[in-house]
Amino acid sequence: MVINPRALLVVATSLVVTASAQAAIVGSVCNFAWVRNGVVLEERNVICSALLPEYYRAVTTENGGYAAFSTDLSENTLTILSDVSGVQQFIPDATQTIRITLPTGVLVSSFTLAGVTGITGFAQDDLFFEGRTLKIRMNGNAFASGAGRIDMTFGYVPAPGAIALLAAGGCMGSRRRRG
Structure with missing residues (x-):
């Protein structure tokens, strides 16, 4: 099994952005x-x-x-x-x-x-x-x-800034590397 660290970073970033967008009131x-x-x-x-x-x-x-x-x-x-x-x-x-x-x-x-x-x-x-x-x-x-x-x-x-981060996180996860 080959693990791509870049892909893990993208998934982790998307999860953090999603959590921060959803937690607009808590905290x-x-x-x-x-x-x-x-x-x-x-x-x-x-x-x-x-x-x-x-x-x-x-x-x-x-x-x-x-x-x-x-x-x-x-x-x-x-x-x-x-x-x-x-x-x-x-x-x-x-x-x-x-x-x-x-x-x-x-x-x-x-x-x-x-x-x-x-x-x-x-x-x-x-x-x-x-x-x-x-x-x-x-x-x-x-x-x-x-x-x-x-x-x-x-x-x-959520705040417009959180929505923009969420969209950016989603776009990062959709890129594919050809090779």
Whole structure:
């Protein structure tokens, strides 16, 4: 068996380029914020990890109890968990939004609400994008005491630079040597 080191390099390069194009969100820095009436209650930059998801928690005391939201963003899913204590249900009375800014160069092509548990009134209309920023409208929805959960999935296009590298890697692998 004859092993061609150049061919191995081409295959390895193609695999690395493909992996980096697919991993546009994992390993990138995203910004999470919980905004109430235009005032940021909590904001945090986090590195998204496939193995150890980053969570952020913001807490507000109103209605005699507290409400908190933790957010888990992975490669193409987003989960928001609510934690409500001290009241039967939490209905945000002001304009409250969870704002997630995705990494530069990630172009979101679709966003779908996959499931809602323990939250009344939450719908696809409560999700909207402004540029790279996903806004999740929380007001007007009733969060049950205990835990509510919102699951979302989205499709995205990697950064144009990653697509160019992917195409270059594919072209390198298609060359044949005559001899």
